[in-house]
Amino acid sequence: MIRSLVILWHQWRLFAWMDFTWLTRNLSFFLTYSVSELTLNIATVTATFLLAERFDGIGSWTIPQIIFMLGYATVVHGTTETFFSYNVAIISRRIGRGQLDHVLVQPRPVWLTFLTEGFAPLSGGGITVVGVALTVWAGINLSLAISPAWLAAAVANVVASCAIVLAFSFLWGSLAFWAQRAAEEISTSAMNMMSQLTPFPLDGLGPAGLGGLLTVLPVGFVAWYPSRALLGIDRSPYAVGITPLAAIVIATLTLAVFHRGMKHYGRVGSQRYLSFGHRR
Numbered sequence: 001m002i003r004s005l006v007i008l009w010h011q012w013r014l015f016a017w018m019d020f021t022w023l024t025r026n027l028s029f030f031l032t033y034s035v036s037e038l039t040l041n042i043a044t045v046t047a048t049f050l051l052a053e054r055f056d057g058i059g060s061w062t063i064p065q066i067i068f069m070l071g072y073a074t075v076v077h078g079t080t081e082t083f084f085s086y087n088v089a090i091i092s093r094r095i096g097r098g099q100l101d102h103v104l105v106q107p108r109p110v111w112l113t114f115l116t117e118g119f120a121p122l123s124g125g126g127i128t129v130v131g132v133a134l135t136v137w138a139g140i141n142l143s144l145a146i147s148p149a150w151l152a153a154a155v156a157n158v159v160a161s162c163a164i165v166l167a168f169s170f171l172w173g174s175l176a177f178w179a180q181r182a183a184e185e186i187s188t189s190a191m192n193m194m195s196q197l198t199p200f201p202l203d204g205l206g207p208a209g210l211g212g213l214l215t216v217l218p219v220g221f222v223a224w225y226p227s228r229a230l231l232g233i234d235r236s237p238y239a240v241g242i243t244p245l246a247a248i249v250i251a252t253l254t255l256a257v258f259h260r261g262m263k264h265y266g267r268v269g270s271q272r273y274l275s276f277g278h279r280r
Contacts, residue, residue, distance in 0.1 A: 004112070011116035019120040033123070041127045045070055045134065048199040061201045064141040065231055071134030072230075073198045073223035076161045078128030081120070088118030089166060092173030092187035095261075096180040098270035142231065150230070153240040157226040160247035164221050167247070167254040168194065174254070177261030180272050190217070198222045214246075221246050 024030050052058050052066040061069070080089050087093040091114075094100050103113045139146065172190045175183035197219045202210055214220040221243050229239035 007108075007112065008116060011112070012119050015116060015119040016121050019122050019124075023122050037123075037126050041074075041130050045074060045130065045199075058201055059203050061203070064138045065227075065233075066201070067134055068138035068142065068231060069201065069223050069227040070199045071131045071136075071138055072158070072161075072227050074131030074134060075128055075158055076131075076165065076222055077195070077198075078125060078131050079158065079162050080165055081124035082128060083115070083124075083162075084118040084166060085120040085124040086118045088114055089169055090173065090188065090191060091170050092176040092184045095173060095176035095265070095270075096184035096272065097275075098180075098273035099275075100265065101270070144231075154230055157230065157240060157243045160244040161222050161226055163247040164218055164243070164250055165194065167250045168218060170258055171250070171254040174257045174261040177264050180270065193217060194219050194222065198224075200224075218246065218250060 023033060048058075048066065048070050052061075052063050057063050058066055087099075094103075103110055103117075106113055144150070169187065169191055172187040173183070175186065177183075194217065197213070197217075202213055202220050202224050205213065210220070214225070225234075226240075226243045228234040229242065
């Protein structure tokens with residue numbers, strides 16, 4: 001375990017340096033990228049914020065509560081972008097483009113490659129700062145009673161939400177083992193739906209709609225439900241543990257499907273290769 005952690009740390013340092021050199025290769029690219037990312041990050045949070053401001057909240061959620069949920073969703077998105085960039089988080093592209101062979105020929109475990117190869121703290125982590133700022137601002141306005149237990153629950157829920165996003169991507173992405181081009185498009189569309197529905201409260205939905213957004217498309221666990229638990233809207237003593245439990249269930253299912261897909265890939269391989277989007 002200690003050896004694995006040391007390797008993990010060294011790999012993260014290596015890929016962080018590669019990300020830095022890529023981002024700062026010239027001044028023009030650095031400025032263009034920074035301005036583009038800033039504009040995109042602002043646009044990402046503006047729609048929900050303006051909607052809440054216009055109607056003095058959304059449903060039973062007050063403006064600070066909406067901002068907290070929006071900040072939470074942004075932190076989850078930013079964390080995923082930081083650790084799983086370069087199409088690791090959208091694994092269907094790597095499988096569908098035949099790039100999985102790059103992973104399989106390396107003399108290290110597949111899980112270690114997936115956990116380190118997409119690490120991009122500079123190019124992918126900017127939006128995390130926005131998310132943390134929104135969450136802190138909302139917490140101050142809500143006068144949240146922050147304690148070590150609350151912080152531990154918040155970290156556990158953020159990690160669980162990231163795991164759900166990643167597991168959902170790998171679950172749909174595993175279809176690319178059998179249908180390379182089609183599954184790549186389907187998985188991308190599914191992930192777009194996840195990101196578009198994430199920053200909105202789901203309280204007004206009926207049982208069928210809410211159940212679907214917590215199971216088939218588990219967007220409710222990306223921000224809505226963990227925010228309810230952390231804000232005390234859901235007063236159940238088990239509320240803060242529901243999202244981590246959901247992450248375990250979805251991850252277990254995903255591992256089974258992905259493992260079966262890997263066995264199929266080992267027999268038939270890939271007849272398609274595109275280098276686009278792969279870190280070299």
